[in-house]
Amino acid sequence: MNESDARQRTVVVHTAGTTSEAMVIRALLESAGIRSPGSVSTDPFPLRETPEGTHGVEVVVLESEAKAAEKIIAEYHRSAKELRDDAASE
Numbered sequence: 001m002n003e004s005d006a007r008q009r010t011v012v013v014h015t016a017g018t019t020s021e022a023m024v025i026r027a028l029l030e031s032a033g034i035r036s037p038g039s040v041s042t043d044p045f046p047l048r049e050t051p052e053g054t055h056g057v058e059v060v061v062l063e064s065e066a067k068a069a070e071k072i073i074a075e076y077h078r079s080a081k082e083l084r085d086d087a088a089s090e
Contacts, residue, residue, distance in 0.1 A: 008062045010037060013069045015056040022057035028072055034065045 016022035026036040037060055061069045 008064060010060040011063050011066050012058045012060050013066055014059040014073050016059060017056050019057050022059055025059050025073055025076060028076055029059070029061065029069050032068070032072055034061055034069050034072070036061050036069075 014022075014025060016025060026038070029036045059069075059073075
């Protein structure tokens with residue numbers, strides 16, 4: 001992260017329903033070169049889900065990368081929906 005990145009605000013681009021969904025989305029963003037703070041976990045069991053009744057997991061990016069991140073997340077959701085629809089029609 002360079003100095004101008006360090007001064008930039010971060011924004012929430014998605015609130016994932018589960019920790020594992022947040023991990024998948026962060027990995028997609030990272031593969032596109034978009035850093036998502038919180039994407040590096042030191043938790044030895046990173047797939048542990050949040051307890052019932054808690055809020056989702058926020059995925060944040062630098063404000064300058066928000067639009068690109070939102071496009072990637074939207075494509076991920078479109079692809080997941082198509083896969084569910086295909087599986088349901090079989």
